[in-house]
Amino acid sequence: QVQLVESGGGLVQPGGALNLSCAASGGTFSTLAMGWFRQVPGSEREFVAGLHWSGRNTNYADSVKGRFTISRDTTTRTAYLQMNSLKAEDTAVYYCAADPLGIGRESDPWSSWGQGTQVTVSS
Numbered sequence: 001q002v003q004l005v006e007s008g009g010g011l012v013q014p015g016g017a018l019n020l021s022c023a024a025s026g027g028t029f030s031t032l033a034m035g036w037f038r039q040v041p042g043s044e045r046e047f048v049a050g051l052h053w054s055g056r057n058t059n060y061a062d063s064v065k066g067r068f069t070i071s072r073d074t075t076t077r078t079a080y081l082q083m084n085s086l087k088a089e090d091t092a093v094y095y096c097a098a099d100p101l102g103i104g105r106e107s108d109p110w111s112s113w114g115q116g117t118q119v120t121v122s123s
Contacts (some may be wrong), residue, residue, distance in 0.1 A: 002027040004096045009117030016086050016121070020098030022079040030055075032081040033102025034072055035110055038092035038119075042090060044072040045095070049081060050104030060105050064090075086121045093118050 004033040008020040022034065049070040050059040058070055069082040079096060094117050097110035 004114035006114040006117040009119045011120045020081040029077040033099040035097040037079045037095045047106035048072045052104040056118045
């Protein structure tokens with residue numbers, strides 16, 4: 001069983017940046033696809049970004065392409081979501097997810113989830 005803990009959320013002004021972290025324990029980290037999702041109260045959870053288990057391929061929602069970057073550090077067992085040029089509409093709770101041998105797409109059967117971290121973009 002993989003346990004995930006997110007950190008790095010907070011309040012940032014429009015145009016600013018945040019770097020979310022997702023620390024993983026359990027499982028074999030180097031064979032996990034990692035993903036980031038977000039959810040606004042009253043709305044469904046939305047796919048943001050995914051990283052193939054090999055680390056070679058990434059996928060992004062159209063709304064964040066060119067602004068967000070997903071990455072991982074297998075040494076520290078941590079996944080990251082670098083968020084630049086933040087907009088008010090990026091405000092949400094951000095969740096980290098993992099999928100053994102996944103390809104990092106929204107349709108993956110994401111089997112492990114973190115508890116979420118709040119990101120608020122406001123002036």
